[in-house]
Every structure is written in structure tokens, then in C-alpha cells.
Amino acid sequence: MNTVPVDYYVILSAVLFTIGAMGVLIRRNPLIIFMSIELMLNAANLVFVAYASVFQSFSGQIFVFFVIAVAAAEVAVGLALIVQIFKAKKNINVDELNSLKG
């Protein structure tokens, strides 16, 4: 019987989520912070698909599909913002970005 307990997937997802959260905390480059957020979204998606597979339902997979679409929209707007901040300040280190004024 080829079986992987669903808990293994949940634990893997928890570890990936934690690595992403740690990346948000320790990195100063906003692009890497963005990538860490993508990693956290992926960890959540993995649990959705794992439980969709356990319960033989398509709802989880459809939700993951929506999450992927929302992530794509988020990345487009976020990267546009980063490019604009770089044009205004010539620097994107998050430590230096402490004012809303351009």
C-alpha cells in the first residue's frame, strides 16, 4: 500500500511557512521579502491540495487556483511599487524607507 500520512505534508508545509516568515524577518532586500511571502503562500497551497486529496474533493484545488491568481496580481502591483520607490529614492533597502513622502 503506497501511503503517505497527510500529517507529513502538513509538517512540511509548517516548516516551509516558518522559513518564509524567517526570511521576511531577517532580510533587508524587499525583493527577497516578496519571495519569502510567495514561499508562505506556497506552503498554504500545499496543505489545501493535501486535504483536497484526502477528502477526494475539488474545492481545495479550486481554492489553490484562486490563490495563484491573486498571488500573480499581488506580485505585479508590488514589483511596480518597488520600481517606483527605487526611482524616487535610488535605494530599496527597507531600513531606509521610513517615510511615505516620495
Next chain:
Amino acid sequence: MNSDLIVFIVLAIVSIATAMGMVFSRNAVYSALFLVLNFVTVAVFYLLLGAPFIAMSQITVYGGAIMVLFLFVIMLLGAESLAPSKALPWQRPLAFTLALVLVVESVYLIVSRAQPNLGITAPDASLNTMDSLRQMAMELFSKYLLPFEVTSILLLVAMVGAIVLTKQEKNGRES
């Protein structure tokens, strides 16, 4: 030890290693490439779980579109490596400690509430065919039709927003 478990463990090691590599590389381009590898391993997990459509979307949307956008912006801004900043020197050890606490807590909660009868059997062949894709499409376009349409509007708004944000201002039009 069954074959699915071996595949899972090998992929899990690759996936965690690439995630760590993404967080700790000095060069942002290496981080992006590690993240592409991580997305591909997650796509293989989706195939193992019997979700071929999601696996292909993962590779095309994440591995293709989103990461190309990331690499493009990294190279456009020349942000491969920023000068290390000396602000908040205590932040890194504190972040490690908090991350360790988070992972221990979540793994403890998952293990202590584990239900042993929930196992994922290898998806039978019927799940990886056009038939399951057709079933999923029927559900997407009947039960989830409204969220689907809202997603299309969201993508349109994001596209317009990105264009408006990066548009060059003409000299006389700044108010």
C-alpha cells in the same frame, strides 16, 4: 518503506534546502533561482497528490511568469546584493529564536492532534486523466463561477494598477 514515502522524503529535503538557500543567499539572483527550484518541487508534490492541473498552473504561473518578473526587476534595479545594514543587530538572533519557537509549536500541535487514519494513498490513474480535469472545470464554472469572474476583474485591476504606477509622468502634468 513504500515508494511514495521515499519520493516524498527526497522531495521534502530538496524543498526545504532550496527554501533555506533562498533566504540565505547573498545574491538576489541566486535566491530567485532557488525559489524556482522550490516551486518545481512543490509542483511535483501536487502531481503526487493527484492534482495535475494545479501542478501545471504552478509551473507556468509561478515558475514561469512570476519568477521571470522577479528576475527582470532584480536586474533592472541592480539589486543583486544590497550593502549590509548595521541597524538592529539583535534582530537576526531574535528572528531565529522566534522561528524556532513557531516551528516547534506548530509541529507539536500537528503531531499531538494527528488522526492516524488520514493517509494519502497514491492517486489512482483516473485522477491523472482528462476526466478529472473535466470534473474540476465543471465545478469551477458552476459552483465557483462568481469567484472566477471576480478573479478576472482583480487581474484586470492589478494590470491597470501596475501600468499606472510605472507610467512616466509628463513634466507639466504633476499636480
